[in-house]
Amino acid sequence: MEITRRNLLKTAAVAGAVAAVADVAEAREGRRAAPDEVGMLYDSTLCVGCRACQTACKVANGLPPDARDASGGEYDAPLDLNATTKNIIKLATDGPASTYMKMQCMHCVDPACVSVCMAGALHKVAGGIVAYNPRTCVGCRYCQIGCPFNVPKFEWSKSLPVVEDPKIVKCELCRHRQEGPACCEVCPRGAVIYGKRTALLAEARRRIAAQPGKYFEDRAYGEVDGGGTSVLYLSPAGVSFQALGLPTLPREPLPQLSETVQHTTYKWGLAPIALYAAVTAVQLRNRKADGAAKEEE
Ligand code: SF4
Ligand code: SF4
Ligand code: SF4
Incomplete structure (x- = not known):
């Protein structure tokens, strides 16, 4: 498949969406002091x-x-x-x-x-x-x-x-x-x-x-x-x-920021796997669309 600017932008958009979802899912709450501390x-x-x-x-x-x-x-x-x-x-x-x-x-x-x-x-x-x-x-x-x-x-x-x-x-x-x-x-x-x-x-x-x-x-x-x-x-x-x-x-506690980034990217490898799956799906869909367009031509 030819890598066009359009394909690339589509891929980047999905990748961004996956990362955003992962961000929400893994955002780390700051710890609060308990009354007996x-x-x-x-x-x-x-x-x-x-x-x-x-x-x-x-x-x-x-x-x-x-x-x-x-x-x-x-x-x-x-x-x-x-x-x-x-x-x-x-x-x-x-x-x-x-x-x-x-x-x-x-x-x-x-x-x-x-x-x-x-x-x-x-x-x-x-x-x-x-x-x-x-x-x-x-x-x-x-x-x-x-x-x-x-x-x-x-x-x-x-x-x-x-x-x-x-x-x-x-x-x-x-x-x-x-x-x-x-x-x-x-x-x-x-x-x-x-x-x-x-x-x-x-x-x-x-x-x-x-x-x-x-x-x-x-x-x-x-x-x-x-x-x-x-x-x-x-x-x-x-x-x-x-x-x-x-x-x-x-x-905000410093770990709140650092752990949110860390967990989002690496926890169980889910975010990278999701990202890879999304990128592959978009590329396959683009390839299909490219094939259909060529057939039409
Ligand atoms: S023991 Fe002396 S140096 Fe230590 S906090 Fe009290 S006054 Fe200050
Ligand atoms: S005496 Fe030393 S170790 Fe004990 S609370 Fe004070 S600063 Fe901390
Ligand atoms: S981050 Fe530093 S000041 Fe805070 S609890 Fe740990 S050692 Fe103590």
Whole structure:
């Protein structure tokens, strides 16, 4: 059969229609937080940067101090999250204004790390906590690439030479402790508190309403950002969330887009098969029509 422009356009139109149908069929809904999910509220206006939470985190998780940047001393002085640091306090500046910033896993409502983890090593457990299972982790580090907050860290020191299986390290909201997060327990200022996500959101709104103009944008970061997070942030007026190191994200969870595309194209191979069948049917029909036209001639 001669490939004419008309045939090609017809084929493309059917292919488009099949892809559109598959899109509708496989569109991935964003996950919503359940009422019993827990999290933390960090109010940067209350934090004094004492780093008691950072130390308590290490103790509660059996992590050694990181003295690499301590000018030869033994003081625990990590500069960022790393394989022995699940929680970090940093100074954040925005022009003339400055404040403190606490960073750990955000326990996203619809986490990108869970979405990309092919081994199911990262997964949601009771309370919405994003947990990690080192026994199933294959060390691919896709979670590091997928996380929009740059949270998961890899134990490079164990990989070269291989001492033992290197793991991913990240906060699991102290799920091994009945008392809840150690960082919240020790904070002398109540700058970071633990509770149900819904209650924490209500508390954030109460603080904002009680002191108009005190907070940046009069909202808590994490309520909707990137589909929502279970760790929520209040920043002082004059210090943007971006200055705290929190990225600007759409309201839709990132996995909603990536999985819709992925599932549409590859789930069970149905979409490609349907596409191939449709293209073949159109070509056969065109061939028949071409034959009939030639007979008429
Ligand atoms: S912050 Fe990163 S590691 Fe933590 S749940 Fe979200 S995507 Fe996963
Ligand atoms: S919840 Fe636990 S692991 Fe997470 S930052 Fe706080 S102390 Fe560290
Ligand atoms: S313990 Fe509280 S006040 Fe001290 S650095 Fe941590 S969050 Fe800030």
